Amino acid sequence: MxxxxxxxxxxxxxxxxxxxxxxxxxxxxxxxGEPIPPHTIRAALQREAIPDSHPAQNVQSWVSEKGTVPALVAQERDVQAEEESRRIRSMVTDVIQREVEALGTRVSQRMLDKP
Structure with missing residues (x-):
């Protein structure tokens, strides 16, 4: 819009x-504007494959600092899921922003072209 x-x-x-x-x-x-096709968003997400950002060595350092392994593994999963969710939202927002800017350019051009 x-x-x-x-x-x-x-x-x-x-x-x-x-x-x-x-x-x-x-x-x-x-x-x-036209709805953004799902394949456009899917393509942006596939271009930015989400890497594993927490190597196993982090768990070992957490064990010495914070306690039991099962609790730390669950906490690590929660942290990874939250980071992945933020990154996905950011990528989808980038796609939407580009589409809105393109719509604004088209609208502005039409307004300039009017006599």
Whole structure:
């Protein structure tokens, strides 16, 4: 989704009481782009294969610091799952951001092309 005109509706720097009132007659635009195909997101995730970021030696150092092996292995799994989840969300957000920027470019170009 791409929004235009909202900077004209309530521009910064106006004095009170006008800064609290929207400008009448302002042209606003809300443009919805095409849905992002799942294969686009899947391809981005496959390009960035998620490596194993915690080698076995970390577990040995945790044992000496924190206690029993089963608890540490479970904790290690939780940490890995959380890191993997963050990384996946970040990659999906990057794909969405690129698509929104492309939509904004198309909308802006159309607005410039209008007589």
């Amino acid at each position: 791409w929004l235009t005109g909202f900077d004209s509706l309530m521009p910064e720097g106006r004095k009170a009481p006008w800064k609290f009132l929207p400008r009448l007659g302002t042209h606003l635009s809300v443009t919805f």
